[in-house]
Amino acid sequence: MDETQIKQIIERQPLHGTALLDPRCKILLLVCIGFVSYFLAGEVVSLALMLVYGLFIALGNGGKWAAKMIITYIVVAYLNALLRYVQVPVLSVIMSVFGVTVLKLIPIVMMGLWILQTTYMDDLMVALQRMRLPQAVTIPLVVMFRYIPTLRIEYRQIRSTMDIRGISDTVWKRVCHPLATIEYILIPLLMRCLKVTDELAASGTTRGLELECKRYALRPIRFAWPEIVVSLLGILFLVGLLFIDQTQIGKIILWRV
Incomplete structure (x- = not known):
């Protein structure tokens, strides 16, 4: 494959905008x-x-995902506000802590899954190698990046099998029939997890994941000026939020029921 063909492959990639940033910038x-x-x-x-950060993700192949997570955040925030009217002593505290924890996790999940969807494994391995991280850190990270999308595929296959056999899978049935959920979804998924682990380990060995030689990627990987500017702006924005949170603006209540 000559240089022209490689350039054509790179130009056909579906990623654009912030999705093209260096993996190190995304992880930071x-x-x-x-x-x-x-x-x-x-x-x-x-x-x-x-x-x-929803706008940041929307600028890089993640518009639908960002909108979905922002709507989820607003819904969870309103549900958490409703808990103020729950007067059950122990239950109200447990549900409030759970609701706040979910609100804290939503931005992390939004950013993390977007990184999984917009980062190629070759790019990630090259970026981690240039950070001079040991293989004890690099290999688990790369396997984890491949493991999570694989589990989503396995879950869809389990759902398809349930549909073929006439077993419906809805949120209401999961809540009302937890034992059936464990039997039809969790146990098959757990068994597939064990097999997927072996398959990914064999795949990594076949691709030379354990080799310590210098790695390359089709796309140029470098922490250039765009990554530096985005990283600095992102960190300054987060520091500004921490400062504003200590002012009167941070005490404003948005979610009223």
Whole structure:
């Protein structure tokens, strides 16, 4: 394959915008979001975090995903506000803690799954190798990046098998029939998890995942000026949210029922 063919392959890639950023830049933003999300207490700054990084994701092949997660965040926030009217002593505390935890996790999940969808494994391995990380760190990260999308495919196959056999799978049935959910979904998924682990390990060995030689990718991988600017702006924005959270703006209540 000559240089012209390689260039054509790269130009045909479906990624654009922020999805083309270096994997190290994406991982840095994910770590910073995970750190800041758990320290934000105000509703305004938490919503600003979701909206700004939702826009960031929308600019890189993630418009539908960002919209879905922002709507989920607003719905969970309103449901969490309803818990203020629940007067059951122990249950209300447990549900409130669970609701707040989910709100803190939604920005992390939004960013993390977007990174999984927009990062090629070759790019990730080259980026991690240039960070001079040991293979004890690189290999588990790469396997994890491949493991999660594979589990989603396995779950869809289980759902398809249930449809073929006339077994419906709805949220209402999962809640009303937890034992059936365990029998039809969780146990087959658990068995597939064990097999997928062996398959990914064999696939990684076949592709030379354990080799320590210098790796290359079709797309040029470098932490250039776009990555530096995006990283600095992202970190400054998160630091600004932490500062605003300590002011009167952070005390504004948005979710009223």
